[in-house]
Amino acid sequence: MSSSDNRKLMDHVQQVLRVKHYAISTEKTYCDWIRQYIKFHKMQNKNELAVQPELKVEEFLSYLATQRNVAISTQNQAMNALVFLYKQVLNAPLEYKVDAIRSTKERKIPVVLTQDEVKQVITLLEGVPQLFVKLLYGSGLRISEASRLRVQDVDYDFKQITVRSGKGNKDRVTTFSAQLMPSLKSHLQRVKLIHDEDLKAGYGSVYLPYALSRKYKNADKEWGWQYVFPSRSIAVDPRSGIQRRHHIDHSVINKAIKLVVKRLGIAKRVSSHTFRHSFATHLLQRGTDIRTIQALLGHSELETTMIYTHVLNQGGEGVVSPLDDLGL
Numbered sequence: 001m002s003s004s005d006n007r008k009l010m011d012h013v014q015q016v017l018r019v020k021h022y023a024i025s026t027e028k029t030y031c032d033w034i035r036q037y038i039k040f041h042k043m044q045n046k047n048e049l050a051v052q053p054e055l056k057v058e059e060f061l062s063y064l065a066t067q068r069n070v071a072i073s074t075q076n077q078a079m080n081a082l083v084f085l086y087k088q089v090l091n092a093p094l095e096y097k098v099d100a101i102r103s104t105k106e107r108k109i110p111v112v113l114t115q116d117e118v119k120q121v122i123t124l125l126e127g128v129p130q131l132f133v134k135l136l137y138g139s140g141l142r143i144s145e146a147s148r149l150r151v152q153d154v155d156y157d158f159k160q161i162t163v164r165s166g167k168g169n170k171d172r173v174t175t176f177s178a179q180l181m182p183s184l185k186s187h188l189q190r191v192k193l194i195h196d197e198d199l200k201a202g203y204g205s206v207y208l209p210y211a212l213s214r215k216y217k218n219a220d221k222e223w224g225w226q227y228v229f230p231s232r233s234i235a236v237d238p239r240s241g242i243q244r245r246h247h248i249d250h251s252v253i254n255k256a257i258k259l260v261v262k263r264l265g266i267a268k269r270v271s272s273h274t275f276r277h278s279f280a281t282h283l284l285q286r287g288t289d290i291r292t293i294q295a296l297l298g299h300s301e302l303e304t305t306m307i308y309t310h311v312l313n314q315g316g317e318g319v320v321s322p323l324d325d326l327g328l
Helices: 003-019 025-038 048-049 052-065 072-089 115-124 127-139 143-147 178-198 250-264 272-286 290-297 307-312
Strands: 161-165 172-173 228-235 243-247
Touching: 003 025, 003 072, 025 052, 025 072, 048 052, 052 072, 115 250, 115 272, 115 307, 127 143, 127 172, 127 178, 127 250, 127 272, 143 228, 172 290, 178 228, 243 272, 250 272, 272 290, 272 307
Parallel strands: none
Antiparallel strands: 161 172, 228 243
């Protein structure tokens, strides 16, 4: 496909994604898969996309499984991107079943910290990273959900947090630690001062989803819509071109976690997502119902949440080694 045709197609894909309010991270992921799909089949023009599309998709997905050995979730992600391309962009949904070779790479058991390890990491963290990680662990949030959290989504009275447009573009409610309330309120007082200064300087607007900025005039400058964890500086919005203060960069949190874990000598691959895994596992240890945990995490399928039961089956299905009975 010529560079001009490819550019036009990707511009169209991007436009449809934005009209349908997909997250910018999903936009980047879907566009990347579509580019890889076109490159894999060495398509010369847009018309080639319509020639035996099911076979083309099948071959590409099989290649991902057999040659690149991707995980099941990665192969599914690629499939979702291509289904979106044909159904939403080209208005030519796939008519026949795509019978690709499925990936056999099993889902890995997640890395989980003990409660003592979580405490050690949080204790060594400082400032915003510490508060952020407390929220990840205390509410089971993904890093993207915590970074996009708005002031109005924290309910102190009901001790809950509303996650807007989480994975799968779904809203959900999760728990909010009472212990976190004083420090979060203190943090938001400082954020409010920054917001007030931004307003005085002619800024202070924030990105609003679903064209709410057009529907509700000046809502983008209201305090309730501001990010709980704003960026340190004002930057150009990649979609609108407007100068505004975005949410905190994920690298700030991940770097802080990495440094502390290294200092502590914890021999585990710890990331921001580890605290979400730890949240779920520790709730299971406490005896919380698995379906309740599923709802708090926002999992569509119970099978996804069940992975945490494997974490608890330590020592091989929870069996105690006979060596421990010898008392040596």
